[in-house]
Amino acid sequence: MGRRQLLLLPDDDLDRQGLEAYAQYKRDVPATPSEGDRDYVACVTQSLAEEVESGHAPATWEFTVFEDPTPNAFALPGGKIGVHSGLLDVAETDAQLAAVLGHEMAHVLAQHSNERISASQVADLALLIADATTDMDPQILAGLGLGAHYGLILPYSRAHESEADLIGLDLMARAGFDPREAVLLWRNMEKNASEEGAGPEFLSTHPTYRTRTQDLDRRMPRALHLYHEARARGRTPWCRR
């Protein structure tokens, strides 16, 4: 997005921590037994991953669908993605799921974890990460974006959330998912959060629905252009649950 960033951690260190955090999460939360749900998420993830440009992109993206009723998802440095089964009820279409996964992948692509851990208020985390052994410190897990599960909320800043929204919007459009579905997704999320009284990562400090949709609307002409180009190139994903 043309912004300057303070990145103190070597990519390798952070990727390694991402892998370890993912392994720990997999030990703590059961994976879904539903093959249909796995195939569905695979379809959306692969469609998005094909459109990710190199640079800071992980060489491979991997995902797990976890058996958890909260509508949440995360992506860790190194390209490890987690999707809660509850998200599949709130994201009503493949394009809405692509909006969430595009947002989470954008946090990785824009190196938000590194930037967050490098920021002064969490500078200790850089040391913790350098020292991390087998059982990961909850602060590290939170720094990587898994705080909600481990009881320590360290949300992304609003600036990071807005940036992830816009990068994610472009990404879903380039993959051939209708970017207008992103607005519907955030509306569903807001509705669900107000009913359930709980907030996933992307709503914790997230811009209000109003700000968020205004930002998305401003970017929409560009995203629609990318979408129509993608469809013309044959990017016509068809993912069904």
Ligand SMILES: [Zn+2]
């Ligand atoms: Zn986010």
